[in-house]
Amino acid sequence: xxxxxxxxxxxxxxxxxxxxxxxxGADGVPWASPLFYSTEDGRDFYWIxxxxxxxxxxxxxxxxxxxxxxxxxxxxxxxxxxxxxxSATAQEVHGEEALEGLRIIPGPPGRGGRTIDTEEVxxxxxxxxxxxxxxxxSMICPREEGRCAEHWLDYEHRRTVRI
Numbered sequence: 095x096x097x098x099x100x101x102x103x104x105x106x107x108x109x110x111x112x113x114x115x116x117x118x119g120a121d122g123v124p125w126a127s128p129l130f131y132s133t134e135d136g137r138d139f140y141w142i143x144x145x146x147x148x149x150x151x152x153x154x155x156x157x158x159x160x161x162x163x164x165x166x167x168x169x170x171x172x173x174x175x176x177x178x179x180x181s182a183t184a185q186e187v188h189g190e191e192a193l194e195g196l197r198i199i200p201g202p203p204g205r206g207g208r209t210i211d212t213e214e215v216x217x218x219x220x221x222x223x224x225x226x227x228x229x230x231x232s233m234i235c236p237r238e239e240g241r242c243a244e245h246w247l248d249y250e251h252r253r254t255v256r257i
Contacts, residue, residue, distance in 0.1 A: 103231055103255045106163050106178045107136050111205055115184070115226070116160040117152035125152055132201035136257045139226045140195040142210055145186060150224065159184045159226055178233055178255070182226040195223040231255040 115127045127149040129141045139161070143150050153159065164177035187195055192215060200207025215221045235253040 099233065099253070099255050100257060103178050103233060103257055104136060106165075106176060107133060107257075110163045110165070111207075112163075113139065113180075114162045114164075115149055116162075117149045117184075118156050119148070119152045120155045125149055130200075130207055132195075132199045132205075132207065134198050137228050138198075139180075139182070139228070140198050141224050142199065142215065142221050143224055144220050145222050146220075150186070150222070153184045153186070153224065157183045157185055161226060161228075178231060180226070180228045181230040182228045184224060184226040186222045187225045191225065192223040195225055199223075228257075231257055 111130055112128050113131050115129050117125050117127070119125060125148050127147075129143070129149075131139045131141050133139045145151070145154070159182050161180040161182055162177060163180070168176045193212070196210055196212060196215070199210055210221070210223075213219060215223050231254065233253060233255050234250055
């Protein structure tokens with residue numbers, strides 16, 4: 095992976111506010127949820143959710159998740175290079191890990207989130223802190239006309255990215 099790929103991936107993470115989290119329920123039914131996230135290192139993504147919503151219940155059942163971060167305003171046919179695909183393991187975090195998440199949330203000023211107080215995520219409050227730890231990153235391999243220069247494939251495909 096080139097430095098350009100790393101730079102592009104980090105720009106997608108830093109330039110977006112929402113990720114689409116894909117989970118699966120105990121019944122095998124997939125579920126996708128747009129979530130406001132915060133991250134410092136691009137490896138651990140934090141958000142606040144109710145443990146009662148579908149994606150949180152699904153994570154309690156199956157912690158393996160998929161995430162897409164993309165620019166939904168990109169013109170048709172140009173979004174591929176502006177999307178980042180993540181494989182991760184998600185969980186509700188407690189104690190020091192929850193405090194770390196609250197330190198990172200809402201992210202840099204201007205993202206639109208607000209600081210969350212510990213009492214807002216401690217039972218019996220309705221919210222909890224969740225974290226997805228990324229194990230793999232990928233992006234659509236760029237290609238102009240014809241084949242991509244890296245893999246010599248003439249169809250849209252992903253390449254692994256290291257952050």
